[in-house]
Amino acid sequence: MTTAASTEPPRQHFLRGAGVALVWVVGMLPAALGIQRCTFAALFHHPCPGCGLSRAAHLLLQGHVADSLRMQPFVVPLLVAHACVALATVRTTVLEGAPWMFFRHRFGRVALYFLGAVYVAMIVLWILRAFGLFGGSVPV
Secondary structure: OOOOOOOOOOHHHHHHHHHHHHHHHHHHHHHHHOOOOOHHHHHHOOOOOOOOHHHHHHHHHOOOHHHHHHHOOOHHHHHHHHHHHHHHHHHHHHHHOOHHHHHHOHHHHHHHHHHHHHHHHHHHHHHHHHOOHHHOOOOO
């Protein structure tokens, strides 16, 4: 008696997916708790393109949306982009057993392009703020 091959991923893929999700959670804890300092700002005494993101996220969580967006206008798109990449890596791990091939799937590619676009926009804003536009640089 032959049975059709199961298309359900093996149990170990689910366990690996849970491990990848745990890595994402543990990796974001220092920033979420506010204990991570900007290495660029500490070394060069100038803000990096991402300076103010942790403070903006904390302000957002406290309900101070206007202050959060003034600190770092790309906090929401960046959080969404990182969440999409995290979901893509967990999904790929569950389906294929490894997270690093997430770009093979359309959702992974879209998430990666979205993240790249947000980073490019943050760098453009950083350059414009260095010239005094949009409220100037974020305090370090």
